[in-house]
Amino acid sequence: MEDKPMNVKKDPTLPAGEGMGQAWFTRREWEQGWDAIPDEGIDQAEFFRSYSRHPGRWTNAFTFLARPDLASLAPGRYELEEEDALFASFSEYVTKNEEDALYEAHRKYADIQYLVEGEEKIGVVPLSATTPVGPFDEEKDIIFLRADGDHFRVAAPGRFFIFFPGDAHCPGVKCGENMMVRKIVIKVRLT
Structure with a gap:
């Protein structure tokens, strides 16, 4: 699918566009037949703006997630578009203790994170509420951070x-006991 911006009548970056984005999100016009439930913490206005800029990229991401064989894929990287515009990483790992976990953030990519098997906690805070523990790694598009408080949600x-x-x-933080989980992270380039 060619990645042309969506034809919207109003600029989605303006406050009026946020209502349009919420209605679009609620109608699930983005889902491509995938019936997973979005976490209520997703920034709907930002999702709408990003989807409006790169509809083909987001459509390809959700089409991949709607695959009937998703749970049986082997761990590894799956190229969904050329030039690192869109790719999926399927991994298996044991959840970690909260005290061993760091927050992370990215500049070039959005993450779609989905557990295929198992359960974990995912902490979520605004970037402004964190403290860096090192420099931003441009090549890997990641910075590691610390945050105070309990900001965890259950992913399953x-x-x-x-x-x-x-x-x-x-x-990747444990819920109760450490357990093996299987997870897909789709990286959606935002530029």
């Missing part, structure tokens, strides 16, 4: 998260 099959550059997130 059937619920997904989207994190934009203003969202610091701390994935």
Whole structure:
């Protein structure tokens, strides 16, 4: 699909566009047949703006997530568009203790995170509420951070998260006992 901006009558970056974005989000015009539930913490206005700029890219991401064989994919990287515009990483890992976890944030990509198997906690805070623990790594598009307080949400099959550059997130934290999880992270380039 060619990635042309959506034809919208009003600038989605203006306050009036936020209402349009919320209605668009609620109608699930983005889902491509994928029936997972979006976490209520997703920035709907930012999602609408990003989708409006790159509808083909987001459509390809959700089409991939709607695959009937999603749970049976092998761990690894899946190129969904050329030039690193869109790719998926499927991983298996054991959840970690909260004290061993760091928040992270990105500048060039949004993350769609979805657990195919298992359960974990994901911390979510505004980037402005964090303290860096090192410099931003331009090549890997990541900075690691710390945040005070309990800002965790439960991630499990059937619920997904989207994190934009203003969202610091701390994935992979155990819920109760450490467990093996299987997870897909789709990286959507925002430029």
